[in-house]
Each structure stands twice: as C-alpha cells, then as structure tokens.
Amino acid sequence: xxxTDDSKAQxxxxxxSRRTVLFMGAAAAxxxxxxxxxxxxxxxxxxxxxxxxxxxxxxxxxxxxxxxLVAPGTPGAAPPLARxxxxxxxxxxxxxxxxxxxNPQSAQAYANYIRRLQSGMSGFTCYASLQMPR
Amino acid sequence: MAAPRYIADPExxxxxxxLDGLSVLFHAPSGMTHIVAPPAPEILAAxxxxxxxxxxxxxxxxxxxxxxxxxxxxxxxxRLDELxxxxxxxxA
Numbered sequence: 001x002x003x004t005d006d007s008k009a010q011x012x013x014x015x016x017s018r019r020t021v022l023f024m025g026a027a028a029a030x031x032x033x034x035x036x037x038x039x040x041x042x043x044x045x046x047x048x049x050x051x052x053x054x055x056x057x058x059x060x061x062x063x064x065x066x067x068x069l070v071a072p073g074t075p076g077a078a079p080p081l082a083r084x085x086x087x088x089x090x091x092x093x094x095x096x097x098x099x100x101x102x103n104p105q106s107a108q109a110y111a112n113y114i115r116r117l118q119s120g121m122s123g124f125t126c127y128a129s130l131q132m133p134r
Numbered sequence: 135m136a137a138p139r140y141i142a143d144p145e146x147x148x149x150x151x152x153l154d155g156l157s158v159l160f161h162a163p164s165g166m167t168h169i170v171a172p173p174a175p176e177i178l179a180a181x182x183x184x185x186x187x188x189x190x191x192x193x194x195x196x197x198x199x200x201x202x203x204x205x206x207x208x209x210x211x212x213r214l215d216e217l218x219x220x221x222x223x224x225x226a
Contacts, residue, residue, distance in 0.1 A: 022173050022199035024209045031171040032216045 047091075050084035051123030053110050067112025078106030084123070090114055091130050137188060140214055141226040142181035148222075150175060164221045173199075177213055178222060185226035188214065 025031050054061055054069060061069040062077035070077045081102070089099040094114060098107040117124040149160040157175050159168045173195070180186070180194040188207045191214070196205075217223040 019198070019200050021202055022176055022195065023202060024173050024205050024213065025171070026209070030216055031174050031213060032220045032222070033169045034220050035167040035169065 047086065047088045049087040049126035049129060051087075051090050051114055051117070051126050052084040053081045053113055053123075055117075055122035057121065063106070063109040063113045065109050065112070067109060067114070067116045069113075078103070078109040081110065085110070085114075087126050087130060090127065094130065139185040139187045139226040140181055140191070140218070140223045141185040142178045142217075142223045145182060148178070159222070161222060166221060168220055168222065170222075173213060174217060174222070177210075177217060181223060 054063060058069045060072065060080065062072050062074055062079055064070045064074065064077050072079075085093065085099070085102075089102070092099040093102070093107055093111040096111070098104040102110065114123070114127050117127045143161070143163060147162050149162070151158045152175075155171070157170050159170055159175075160166075161168065176195060176199065177191065180191055180198075183194060186194060188210045192205060192207060192210045195210075214223060218225070
C-alpha cells in the first residue's frame with residue numbers, strides 16, 4: 001500500500017487512477033475473517049457473570065422486600081445469599097421466578113435489590129448486561 | 135443449469151475502512167464486522183454495478199485491474215463462495 005489515494009481506490013472505486021495489480025489469492029485460501037458481533041460474543045459471559053446479594057459494601061445486611069438494605073433481624077427481611085447469583089439465575093429472578101437454591105419467599109427481595117443496583121456497585125455490570133437486547 | 139448470479143448490497147449498507155492492505159467492513163444489515171483482504175472489496179464494488187455470474191464478474195475485474203497470474207473462474211468462484219458465506223454477497 002503506497003498511500004491513501006491507493007487505499008481509497010482499492011476499497012471503494014472501480015476506476016483507479018492507474019491500473020492496479022489485483023491479487024486474487026489461491027482458490028483454497030481465505031480472504032474473509034468474520035468478527036462475531038459483540039453481543040453474541042458476550043452472551044456466554046453474561047450468563048456466567050455474578051451478582052453478590054448484597055455486595056461487599058453491605059456485607060452482613062439483610063434485604064427488605066423492596067430491595068433496600070436493612071439490619072439483620074428486621075422483620076420480613078431476607079438473609080444475604082450464601083453465594084453470588086450467576087447471570088442466568090439473576091435473569092430468572094428478574095422474570096419473577098425463583099432459581100434453584102433460592103428461598104421463594106425471599107426471591108422478590110433479591111430481585112428488587114438487583115433492580116436497585118447502580119453503577120459502581122458490585123454486580124451492576126452483570127445486571128446491565130442482562131438488560132441488553134440479545 | 136445457468137450459472138448462479140451474485141449481487142452485493144448497495145454501498146450505503148457497508149462501512150469500509152482500509153487498513154494497510156486489509157479492509158474492515160461493517161455490514162449494517164447483518165450487524166456483522168469482517169476483516170477482508172483483496173480482492174474482496176474490489177469484488178463487492180464490481181457487483182454493485184449489477185448482478186453478475188462468475189465469468190461476468192471476472193470480466194469486470196479484468197476491465198479495471200491487472201492480475202499477477204492468469205485467473206481462472208475457480209478462483210473467482212472461491213472468492214464469491216466465501217463472501218456469500220459471510221453474508222456480503224447473495225445469489226441474485
């Protein structure tokens with residue numbers, strides 16, 4: 001490639017300013033590499049990302065039905081989850097169902113906690129990824 | 135059986151950036167991005183003149199470019215096959 005003008009001529013125009021030698025490649029060689037769309041590529045990682053409930057900033061707190069953080073022992077509050085939710089489990093929760101291993105009576109509180117996540121909080125990126133159209 | 139004819143999307147469907155011998159193509163209708171080497175961009179440009187079969191496409195390219203070696207229809211067909219698989223050209 002000798003310069004910008006040549007690049008433009010090869011990329012778009014069919015009438016180069018001078019005749020260019022075009023390399024056609026061998027029949028068996030490949031000249032196209034397709035990059036998978038970013039969303040398709042992240043589909044697997046979205047399902048495997050994690051959301052701690054609650055996050056480290058609120059370790060030990062319980063979760064009220066509306067998703068807010070409350071002190072342990074608060075009536076009706078759900079205890080912290082023993083392990084972070086995986087992306088797929090969070091997706092199930094946000095749809096109103098209960099993933100295996102989660103107390104159904106606490107599911108709504110956990111779902112609301114996830115909905116309250118904001119940028120910078122642990123699990124927010126995972127939650128945001130779940131919102132993206134696929 | 136008549137030879138298949140191929141067609142490419144209009145230029146507006148593709149965003150093309152030339153990168154030192156290679157080109158990056160974003161194909162808006164599919165949302166796919168491709169890195170292509172010559173002669174892919176040239177074939178796409180030639181097909182924008184209208185549908186063409188392998189022989190006609192080769193004639194169009196020969197009208198504008200020289201080739202290092204003698205080019206057979208099999209090489210052009212191979213290039214079209216991979217462009218078709220990538221969704222950048224389709225049968226007319």
